[in-house]
Amino acid sequence: MRTTSLLALLLATAGTPALAQETPAPPLENAPIPVKPEPLPAQPAAEQPEPEPALEAQAPEQASDAPLAEAAELQPVADPNQHQLVNGAPLRNPNVAVHVVQKKRFADEGRHEFTLYPVVAQVNGRFTEHTGSAFHYTYHLQENFGLQLSTQYNWYSNESVFNLELIDKVREQAQAASALLLVWGAQAGVEVTPLYGKFAFYDNHLLQFSLVLSGGAGIGSTRVLIRPDVVNEVDGQQRTVPARFGDTGSKFLGSVGGGFRVQFGDSMALRLEVRDLVYTARVDRVDGCNLEDFQKLEDGRGSGTAFKDLGLTGSCQYDKFDGVDPKTKKNYREDIVLGKDLVGNPSSDVLNNLSFYAGFSYLF
Incomplete structure (x- = not known):
């Protein structure tokens, strides 16, 4: 009896480790649940691309603690074109979301820029009309600030x-100061670039654009219309006498403006800007002659005295009011009265010459 009990106890003790080894451990709560991948469609051997080592190296490992819901949202990638890397990321892969903020492709700091505007046209001409050309030089002291x-x-x-038309039909015209004309101007100023960005051009090119704001101050040369074009009959033929303008000296000139610069590559750019040229206008001299000079010129014309003997001021260019045009037979002494009328009632104004600038730049 004892022998039988002892044998049963030994058999039970020997069988316990085997049963413990065969019993599986309970699953952990955070253990990943395997998901059977969907089979990829079969492709011809000639069309299957070779695996890219870079793609395999960059494939992120799935976290061991990823929930079942996230694993279920993964989409199969069957198209080989979806494996194509764009700047290091498979952008066409539906399982990849990439957010990129790129820097400017071309830096401006420390560079020189020459800009030519072939045609500059005034867009707010009420009493005046201007069309010309402009040339700007900009040194980009910083990325968003330059001297110009x-x-x-x-x-x-x-x-x-x-x-x-007012002059021709009703013999009236705007005050001389309100119709003062700008011949040329020179300024020094600054340019700031508060905003820049990029846009696609024909899906193959990436262009860089900047919003530019500028301001400056300087001097400008002005003139005023003494008389418009007139038609005279000379030797039985009608001839057009060109308009006569008088110099009114240099005036203070300032400007403010803004626009866009679109850069093509590293050294070429297109500029589209609008600038408002502001200049002071006061007409109290024409061709350097003031009201007293014109009074002496008018007296000398009536008495036949030579203009050089009238004791005029040193700035008065009396020779522009003397002589006869050989082609049109126009006597310049007739303009003395017109010049006297312009300075007889001195006028002042501040003019705004709003113009559109379109040009191209070279940077180096």
């Missing part, structure tokens, strides 16, 4: 059609 020198020459400057 600008010059402009108006190869066409005249009173507006509206003002000329």
Whole structure:
């Protein structure tokens, strides 16, 4: 009996480790649940691309504690084109979300920029009309701040059609100061770039644009219309006598403006800007002659005295009111009265010449 009990106890003791080894441990709460991947469609051997080592190296490992819901949202990637890397990331992969903020492709700091504006046209011409060309030099002291020198020459400057019609039909015109014409100007100023960005061009090119704001101050040369074009009959033929303008000296010139610069590559750019040229206008001299000079010129014309003997001021260019045009037979002494009328009632004003600038730049 004892022998039988002892044998049973030994058999029970020997069988316990085997049963413990065969019993599986309970699953942990955070253990990943395996998900059977969906089979990929079969492809011809010739069309299957070779695996890219870079893609395998960059494939992120799935976290061991990822919940079942996130694993279920993964989409199969069957198209080989979805494996194509764009700047190091498979952007066409539906399982990849990439957020990128890129820097400017081309830096401006420390660079020089020359800008040519072939045509600059005034857009707010009420009493005046201006068309010319401009040239600007900009040194980009910092990425968003630069120093600028600008010059402009108006190869066409005249009173507006509206003002000329007033002169021709009702013998009235705007005050001389309100119709003062800008011939050329030179300024020094600054340019700031508060905003920049990029946009796609034909899906293959990335262009860089900047919002630019500028301001400056300098001097400008002005003139005033003494008389418009007139038609005279000379030797039985009608001839047009060109308009006569008088110099009114240099005036203070300032400007404010803004626009866009679109950069093509590293060294070329297109600029589109609007600038308002502001200049002071006071007409108290024409061709350097004041009211007293014109009174002496008018007296000398009646008495036949030579203009050089009239004791005029040193700035008065009396030779512009003397002589006869050989082609049109126009006597310049007739303009003395017109000049006297302009300075007889001195006028002052501040003019705004709002113009559109379109040009191209070279940076280096």
